[in-house]
Amino acid sequence: MDNIEQNYEDFISTVSHELRTPLTSIRGFSQTMLSSWDKIDEDTKKKFLKIIEEQSQRLIHLVENMLAVTKLQSQKNLIVYNEFDIKPVIEQTVSIVKSQYPAQKFELNIIPDIKVFADKDKFQQIITNLVENSAKYSMTAYTTKISAYSKEKEVIIKVSNIGIGIDEKDYEKIFTKFSRIDNPLTRKVQGSGLGLYITKNLTEKMGGRISVNSFVLEGESGLSEITFTLSMPVRTLEEQARIKCNQ
DSSP, rough: HHHHHHHHHHHHHHHHHHHHHHHHHHHHHHHHHSSSGGGGGHHHHHHHHHHHHHHHHHHHHHHHHHHHHHHSSSSOOOOOOOOEEEHHHHHHHHHHHHHHHOOOOOEEETTTTOOEEHHHHHHHHHHHHHHHHHHSSSSSTSEEEEEEETTTEEEEEEEEEEEOOOGGGGGTTSTTTTTTOHHHHHSSSSSSSSSSHHHHHHHHEEEEEEEEEEEEEEEEEEEEEEEEEEEEEEOHHHHHHHHHOOO
C-alpha cells in the first residue's frame, strides 16, 4: 500500500470517528425525548436539547473544516488579494468568539491603521481559528491577549493564553492534520484537530508564517503561557500589482 492510499484510508477512518461521536449523541438524546417525552421533566428536556444543539454545532464546525481541508488540497481554493485594515477584522472576530465563550476574557492591543495585502475572508478564518483555539484551551480565570504591530517588513499578530503547556517537540505536530496534544485540558475539550492545520496552510499560501511558543509560568503549578505568532508580509505597491496580475 503506497503512502497516498494509506493517507486516504487514515483520513476516512479519522473522519468517520469524528462524525460518529456527535451523530450518536444527537440520535440518542432525540430518541430518548421522542420515546419518553411525557416522563421527562422540563429541566431535563432543556438539558437534552442543549446537548443536541451543542453537538449539532460541533458537527457543522467539523464539516466546515473538512470542506476547508478539501479546498486546500484542490486548485479551487483561490485567493483574492486586497489591502485592508486588520483592526476591525480582529475586533469583529473577537466579538464573535466572545459570544461563544462568554466566560472567557479578552484583551486587545492593536496598533491602529495596520494594513495587510491578503484575502480578507481567509485572514479572518485564520484569526478566528487562533482566537477560538486560545479560548477553548485557556483557563477561565485568565485572559486571552491579542496584539498586533508592524515590524520592519512584516505585520506581527500574537494570540496568547494561559493553559497547560506544549512541549517543544510538539510545536510542529500541532499544525498537522488531526493532531491533538494529549493532556487533562484537551481531553475535556472537543475538537477535530483540523483548525491549526488549516490555519498554517492558509497562512503560508498568502506568504505568511505561523509559530507557537510555550513558556512555563513561575509560581503557577502546571501552567504555561502559550503564544501563537502570525507574521504577514508587507507588500510594496509594485508587489501588490504583480500579485494582482497573477490572480
